[in-house]
Amino acid sequence: MRAPHAAAVRAVYARLLEGYGPQGWWPAETPFEVMVGAILTQNAAWANVERAIARLRAAGLLAPEALAALPPEAIAPHIRPAGYFNVKARRLAAYCRWYLAAGGLEGLARRPTEALRRALLAVHGVGPETADDILLYAFGRPVFVIDAYTRRIFSRLGLAEAGWGYERLRAWFEAALEPDPDLFGEYHALIVRHAKAACRKRPACAGCVLRGDCSTGAGA
Ligand code: SF4
Structure with missing residues (x-):
């Protein structure tokens, strides 16, 4: 009913x-780009997130392997336009390490929605809105x-x-x-x-x- x-x-x-x-929506070329955008858009205007993503892309860093291989202080200058760049660099690095360890898009896509949501919420810096942005727009799950x-x-x-x-x-x-x-x-x-x-x-x-x-x- x-x-x-x-x-x-x-x-x-x-x-x-x-x-x-x-x-x-969501304005992104790949599911991973949705995830990066969802983390960078915390307390930021979308136009500034787009500038940060463009800088990551130009530097060849818009890939989980590339970001996970860098310490946060090496990521931070690339995402400066998104604001809170030191905090967000730590969050991006932590997210990418978790993402790769969990089997990337294919590995995570096999998880049921509630289990995937719980796992996302356990990642450093991922709150409910960020987790649900990722679930909905990157994984296509019916989460509002x-x-x-x-x-x-x-x-x-x-x-x-x-x-x-x-x-x-x-x-x-x-x-x-x-x-x-x-x-x-x-x-x-x-x-x-x-x-x-x-x-x-x-x-x-x-x-x-x-x-x-x-x-x-x-x-x-
Ligand atoms: S939703 Fe209601 S409060 Fe908001 S702009 Fe429209 S009429 Fe005004």
Whole structure:
């Protein structure tokens, strides 16, 4: 039986898709590039992540073997545009060592989703959002990614509580939708697009594609 909030969650998706069109995420050429991007995008604007990835590619370092072979201090200068580059260099190095030891993409792809998620969360510097970005966009698993934008939009809509934790909100989405990785990936991308285009810290409710269904926008 579908959750009581399913119709509302699906209606928001339909309006966002109609308003913005398909977003075509994740912008990467390979699953490994998705993983690198997911680690570098922590507290960083995507444009800066792209610059860091371009520098890694130009240096021949956009491969797990190449990054695992370097000490973090040798990785850090290449990812400087992404910010927190010393921290992220340690995280990238740790991730690549774990990734190779676990059998790389093929070895990890054989693991069931919950086991893979637990393993990702045990890697240095990988939190729930990063793990779920990787599960969804690199491994094609039906795991809904939660971020600050998701929490902001759905609490303003009056559908979710702002104080819900990550796992509660993730379970809430997953109970409302078919477990379809393409749907989950597109929905998360549309949420990010909407948070940047209209539902910013100071929301631009006039003309918002969700205004008709939004308890915040209705009074704005
Ligand atoms: S109407 Fe305003 S608060 Fe509601 S989703 Fe749109 S921008 Fe956000």
